[in-house]
Amino acid sequence: MTIDALPLPGPLLEARSVERSYGRTPALREASLSVTSGEVLAIMGPSGSGKSTLLHCLAGIFTPDAGEVWFGGRRLDTLGDARRSELRRTAFGFVFQFGQLVPELTAADNVALPLLLGRTGRRQAYQRARDWLRRLELEDLAGRRTGELSGGQTQRVAVARALVTRPKVIFADEPTGALDSLTGEKVMELLVGLARQEGTTVIVVTHDARVAACADREVMVRDGRVTDPYAGEVVR
């Protein structure tokens, strides 16, 4: 599936009555959620309520046991592994709690990597990596190994790496969870600010109300179901 072929508008990404268990432990029970193009959505909820599992199902990392996931008007969860990983590489970007960068590689290498894997030429990939590092205020650190960077710097490199492929959706799971509150706020401001400039949808799982305050909308996950954070009703 190419991004250009996606029939828009309509919800960009949808979970419809998704269920997912780990062995006998149910993590999601008929979880439904709809996200529009360009929206910044925060997913909140108690520990163990199913937030990360929902994010992984929406991103096509996990396939649900039941229910459906739709992206750009097409069914995502029934695609084969190869097509789902291609979609993740081309249309999605990821920022997780611990940047998941390659520590032995430089910041520029890490940011260029998704482009090189997508067969962008080396010169262009590094040019674009440097452009994104500059936008994340990291140009001076382009040649440093990411294993030597601070937590906040590492997360900014992770944001640059997530945005460099110009994805439709960025999935962020506790992106500021390992940072102090000031550094976390700065990372979120940069992530959300740049995503808005690019028209990228952001779905962020967080425990932090200040992170959620950057979003256009919040939903709550409780006992594997998506609810309205204020009314407590199940979202349909």
Ligand SMILES: Nc1ncnc2c1ncn2[C@@H]1O[C@H](COP(=O)(O)OP(=O)(O)OP(=O)(O)O)[C@@H](O)[C@H]1O
């Ligand atoms: N790999 C796994 N094996 C077994 N059970 C799991 C696994 N991953 C998650 N679970 C269980 O599934 C449920 C939902 O977990 P999930 O990680 O989605 O919750 P969460 O809301 O993201 O939690 P947290 O806020 O603590 O990260 C929990 O009961 C958890 O114990």
